[in-house]
Amino acid sequence: MKKGLRNPSSTSRQRTHGFRARMATVHGRKVIQRRRAKGRHRLSIQGR
Numbered sequence: 001m002k003k004g005l006r007n008p009s010s011t012s013r014q015r016t017h018g019f020r021a022r023m024a025t026v027h028g029r030k031v032i033q034r035r036r037a038k039g040r041h042r043l044s045i046q047g048r
Helices: 010-017 019-023 026-038
Strands: none
């Protein structure tokens, strides 16, 4: 039987989509800026 493609890890998820990862690049900061302007409650994924 084949193993599923997705193998979730909260560490790798944070490193790619977390707040600090977004703030590290210009385009990431633009993402946060857009989400603030839209009024999003969560700007990036939740950290644990």
